[in-house]
Amino acid sequence: MPFILLLQVLLLQALFMYSFCYYTHCINKIYIFFFWVSSFFNIRDEVTKSLFTTNCTYKSQTSQMNTNGHSVEEAVYKYVGELNYNDTQHDETSDSNWDNLSLGSDDLQDDLSNTNLQNNITTPAKFDLEDDNNSVVKSLADKNYRDLLPKIISKSNDSKIILVSDKISAQLVVEFNEKRSKLIPNPPKNSNFLKTEQDLINEFVLTFLKLNNITMKQFNSLIWSENDKNEIEKLVKMKFWKSIYKIFNYRLNSSIYKHVRRKYNNFNNHWNDELDERLFQLCHDEKLEGQWSKIGKLLDKLPDDCRDRWRNYVKVKDTKNSSKKWSPNEEAKLLRIVNESLHKDQSANWGHVSQLMGGARSRIQCRYKWNKLHQQDSLVRINSLSSEKLIMFFNKIKSLNTDEYEKIDWDSLANKDLTPMDWKLCYNKWKRKIKSNKEKTVVEICDELLKLLKHEQPVK
Incomplete structure (x- = not known):
């Protein structure tokens, strides 16, 4: 008796699905029919693996179906679920590439390569079928789009979660190492970054972004973030720094790190009176001078920019001589202070020089003025x-x-x-x-x- 009831249920399901799929492509009818039947017997995974292969074989035929530019899997979801689906969410400008997204294990936590799919498709399936008591419909009603897709078990035995393989990353490092060796046969160690180095760094960054499907804005946020949102971001960031350190291995890692972060960021680089006033409050009133990372976060600025803006402008802008022409007495005093400093330490601490000038001139004003005075003496010697x-x-x-x-x-x-x-x-x-x-x-x-x-x- 139970067996007869089971056959009756299956027959009713088959008739319903046949009428539902009458005007769809034949491959889609078979796909949806077996999908529902296999769900009832809890053997959907095995059936959909074979159907997925069939679907790939007839991909050219299914392209004639009216899917509005979406893949077969997405069309199935729309047909079966009869969702209130917003086509504008996944148009040609969408970040989700339905044809290229890989299908992994059922466990979302074990398949982080599909995070984009997981984050973008979260609408649960809602069925408007008349028979609300249908057990098959109830079993599918609470499933999301990912649950309705075919399940393909990954063939890779490597459990390491990456966006690009270690082999590709290694090849990228080798390629750029060869470029660097040709362009910079005698690399400097302690000098400023050469233009050739800067161009090569930029080329590497753009190549890295393309391989990992990351926008420049995302990359800028990534290298400045302290807390990664997920495992993928952590691995991508770690892979980037590891690679670029290998390419420019003649430089200190800290030097490369600072150079890249200064060049690539989403901070606002413009200053105005309001920001200057806020910087003065933080450094002077709230006694945060020197805590440039904290000040940078509060002002949405690079820490180094906050430091330089404070030392070179805000700190001395109200002094009486800061915008006036240098007097002969000031020039003589500056030369004496700098010469004494050079005699003791072989280098001038311009912040200390500014203090010895009574704070009337900023560190950068003292430096520029000394260079100018020194150049005047140099020109006399050069012209001779x-x-x-x-x-x-x-x-x-x-x-x-x-x-x-x-x-x-x-x-x-x-x-x-x-x-x-x-x-x-x-x-x-x-x-x-x-x-x-x-x-x-x-x-x-x-x-x-x-x-x-x-x-x-x-x-x-």
Whole structure:
């Protein structure tokens, strides 16, 4: 008797589904029919695996079905569930790529590669069928879209959760290591990042984003976030830093970290009177000076920008001399303070110099003024150089075998008569005589200057 009732239920289900799918494609009818039957017998997983293969075989045929640009799986969901589905949520500009999303295990926690699918499709299926007591309908009513899709068990035995494989990441590192070796055969260790390095970093970042399907805004947030939203973000961030450290392994990790975070961020880089006032309150009234990370979060600014804005502008903007022309007495006092500092420490602490100037001038004002005064003395020495000495100088620069200005070792050019800054100023002064010098290498500029010196007397 129970067996007869079972057959009757199955027959009714078959008739209902046949009428429901009458105007749909034949493959869809078979797909939906077996889907419901297998759900009743709790063997849906085994059936849908074979149906998924059939679906791939007839993909070209099913494309004729009116799916409004969606995949068969999505169309099935709409037909079976009769949902109040908003097509605008998944149009051509949607982040969800229905054709490329991989299908993994049933456990969402074990299939984090489908987080995008999980987050975007959360509407439960709602059925408007007349027979509310139908057990099959009830069993499906509480399931979401993911539950209605075919289940394909992953063939990979690797449980490590990644967006791109370790093999692809390793190949990417090897590729960029080769590029870096060709472009920068003699990499610097402690100097500022060369333009070649900056361009290569940017190229690597763009390639990394493309491989991991990440937007620039997402990437900026990712490298600045302290708490990752999920395991994928944690792994992607870890993979990025690990890769870029390997490519530029001649530099300190901390140096690379700071450079990348300063270049890629979503912070507001503009200052106004309101932000300056807020910065003054935080540093002066609330005694937070020095806690730049905390201040940066409060102002939505880079910590270094907050520090520089405070030291170079806000802290000294109300002093009586900050915007006035330097007096001869101030210049003499500055030269004395800086020379004493250089004699003791071989380097000038411009913040300390500003304090010794009575706080009337900012650290950056003191630095710029000292450079200007020092350049005036340097120009006197440079203009007295003979053509023979200049020819020797440019030949020596050529012998350094460097194409980039940043790589020139000015200390190696210094002698008892001229300092490294003197030679640097000399090169920049003569470089302006060459047309389109920004587009030429150091060697090319030196060659043209040598030709010029052989035919003309140096202009003083």
